Amino acid sequence: MLTIGLIINPFAGIGGSVALKGSDGADVRELALAKGAKQLANQRAVIALESIDSDYRDQIKILTGSGEMGETAASTAGFMPQVILNVNQPSEPEDTHQLTKALVNAGADLILFAGGDGTARDVFSALEKDIPVLGIPAGCKIHSGVYAVTPKAAGVVLGQLAKGDILSLREASVMDIDESAFRQGVVRARNFGSLVVPDSLQFVQATKQGGKEVESMVLDDIAAEVIEYMEPDTYYAIGSGSTCANIMEQLGQPNTLLGVDIVYNQQRVAADVTASELLQYVNENPSMEIFITVIGGQGHLIGRGNQQISPEVIRTLGWDRIQVVATKAKLKALDGRPLIVDTGDPDLDQALSGTKRIITGYHDAVIYRVGLDYSENQ
Numbered sequence: 001m002l003t004i005g006l007i008i009n010p011f012a013g014i015g016g017s018v019a020l021k022g023s024d025g026a027d028v029r030e031l032a033l034a035k036g037a038k039q040l041a042n043q044r045a046v047i048a049l050e051s052i053d054s055d056y057r058d059q060i061k062i063l064t065g066s067g068e069m070g071e072t073a074a075s076t077a078g079f080m081p082q083v084i085l086n087v088n089q090p091s092e093p094e095d096t097h098q099l100t101k102a103l104v105n106a107g108a109d110l111i112l113f114a115g116g117d118g119t120a121r122d123v124f125s126a127l128e129k130d131i132p133v134l135g136i137p138a139g140c141k142i143h144s145g146v147y148a149v150t151p152k153a154a155g156v157v158l159g160q161l162a163k164g165d166i167l168s169l170r171e172a173s174v175m176d177i178d179e180s181a182f183r184q185g186v187v188r189a190r191n192f193g194s195l196v197v198p199d200s201l202q203f204v205q206a207t208k209q210g211g212k213e214v215e216s217m218v219l220d221d222i223a224a225e226v227i228e229y230m231e232p233d234t235y236y237a238i239g240s241g242s243t244c245a246n247i248m249e250q251l252g253q254p255n256t257l258l259g260v261d262i263v264y265n266q267q268r269v270a271a272d273v274t275a276s277e278l279l280q281y282v283n284e285n286p287s288m289e290i291f292i293t294v295i296g297g298q299g300h301l302i303g304r305g306n307q308q309i310s311p312e313v314i315r316t317l318g319w320d321r322i323q324v325v326a327t328k329a330k331l332k333a334l335d336g337r338p339l340i341v342d343t344g345d346p347d348l349d350q351a352l353s354g355t356k357r358i359i360t361g362y363h364d365a366v367i368y369r370v371g372l373d374y375s376e377n378q
Contacts, residue, residue, distance in 0.1 A: 002110070002162045005103030006064040006081065007096055007123065008073055009115035012041040012138040041138040042073045044151040045114040048136045049077035051155025056162035063106050065091075065099045073114075093122045100126035110134060110161065110198075112154070117175060120144040121192055124174045132169055133195045134158070143220060145172035146195050157200045167198040173221055173362045191224030191362060218327045219243060221362040223250035226291060226325065227266070228362075235285045236263045237278060239292035240305045243325050247291065260290075260308045275310040282317045290317065294326045299334045301356075301370065303342030311345040319352055325359045331368060338369040 052060065062081040064070025069091050074081035085102045087095045096113075100123050103111060110132045113123055116139010123133060135147035136154045148154035160167060171194040219242075226247050230236060238244050240258050248255035251266050259272035262281060270277070282288055290313075295304040301324060302309055314322065324339075341352045353371025360366050 001061050002059055002158075003061045003063060003108050004158065005100075005106070005108030005111045006045070006062050006070040006074055007099050007103070007111065007113040007115075007119075008041055008045050008064075008068060008070050009096065009113070009119040009122075009138070010041055010068040010091060012115035012119055041114045042068055042076075044138045045070075045073040045136055046077050047151040048112075048114070048148075048154040048158070049074060049079065051152040051159075053156075053159035053163065056159055059162040060158070063103055063108055065095070065102075069095065069099060093118075096122040097126040101128065104129050104131065112136065112158070114138045114151075116142060117144050120146050120174045120195075124193055124195055127195065130196060132198055134197060143175035143217060145217065145221070146174060146197050157198055160200060161198060167200055169196050170199045171195070171363060172197045173224065175217075175220055175224070191221070191228070194362070215327060215329065218329070218361060219246040220250065221364070222325050222327070222359055223247045225359055225362045225364070226323075227251060230263075230266060232265055234264070235269075235281055235288040237261070237273070237281070237288065237290040237309075238263055239290065239309065241293040241295050243293040243327070244291060247325070258305060260306065273308060275308045275313065278308050279310065279313050279316065282313055288317065288321070290322045292322060292324055294324070294330055294339060299337055299339045301339045301341050302352075303340070303344070311343045311348050314343065314348065314352070323359060324356055328360050328366065331358065331360070331366070338371055341370060 057078070060079070062074045062079050063084050064074055064081045066083050066086045067089055069087045071081055071083050084106050085099050087099065096119065100111065104127065108131065111123060111127065112134050113119055114136035119139065120135055127133070133146055134154055134157060135144070136151050137147045137149070148157060173194050174192045222243060223246050227250060238247055238255070238261050240256070240260065242257070245255045245257050248261065248268070251263065253263065253268040254271070255261060256272040260278060261268050262270035262273060273281070290309060292301060292306060292309065294301060295306060302314070309322070339356065341349050343349055349371065355367050356370045358366050358368050
């Protein structure tokens with residue numbers, strides 16, 4: 001018997017159809033309702049529950065909260081839920097916190113919740129035990145990697161679990177954006193941590209969707225990893241390219257897209273520095289590190305658009321203090337070709353050949369080959 005703890009945020013996504021770009025806060029909720037918005041989270045939860053393979057529905061027990069926090073949807077979908085917490089209506093984030101804790105204490109094997117990124121944050125903040133979760137997408141913004149790609153997909157994954165299919169567990173990021181900034185057209189996402197999800201890659205979103213990376217989500221994951229990595233009172237140079245630009249955007253700092261900026265305590269302290277200026281920073285700050293990305297369709301790391309990172313800078317700083325960030329899609333597009341360093345110094349290019357760790361997501365990295373083997377063509 002699979003015991004599911006069900007949580008529904010009845011107001012998730014309520015601001016989307018009326019162009020409020022979110023549903024966080026009672027004031028937004030009231031304005032959305034006044035504008036004629038419909039509450040659809042329960043409907044989406046019903047779709048998920050009804051999509052569970054009928055052959056295995058009797059292998060599922062549902063624990064939930066009263067009314068629209070889960071009882072209504074579970075009953076509508078044909079289950080007989082056990083209500084373990086009576087909730088006042090309308091529910092608030094604190095009710096999600098309390099219900100999450102109650103479900104864990106009652107022995108839920110998995111927490112299933114319907115909502116958006118705000119709901120994922122609420123579950124994350126209250127979950128004190130490392131048990132799997134799965135989100136039913138119902139919010140205006142779904143940056144987090146803990147959601148199924150559709151409500152029906154969530155039901156399919158639940159059916160797989162009830163059937164006894166072996167699904168790996170992996171960590172997925174809990175992201176949320178600043179809704180106030182979003183309403184001004186600025187997407188400013190932040191990573192709040194991670195939760196464990198069943199890894200059914202075709203159906204669970206994470207940084208992939210249908211087996212393909214969703215670039216904006218992957219870039220946010222990479223930025224979250226870099227920002228978490230940054231130590232206080234340490235200088236970092238952020239190189240050129242859109243992947244690096246997204247790091248600066250998530251820091252809330254201006255960016256020189258085709259240049260190198262210097263960051264200290266997550267604030268930009270120098271913009272578009274020259275090679276000599278960067279070398280001076282490196283000489284004065286031996287703990288400094290540089291973040292670069294793959295530039296150009298041929299896979300260049302050094303020598304295309306980031307000549308400020310000169311041979312002198314590399315030798316002084318050390319190759320191990322130059323970090324590389326890139327999406328797996330960009331690496332895959334190289335079709336196995338190595339990354340290229342073209343510093344202008346052939347001896348240094350040869351010294352940098354080998355493999356390099358590439359940051360490809362939040363707590364996710366790969367090893368990739370660097371350097372051309374000219375002997376292959378001789």
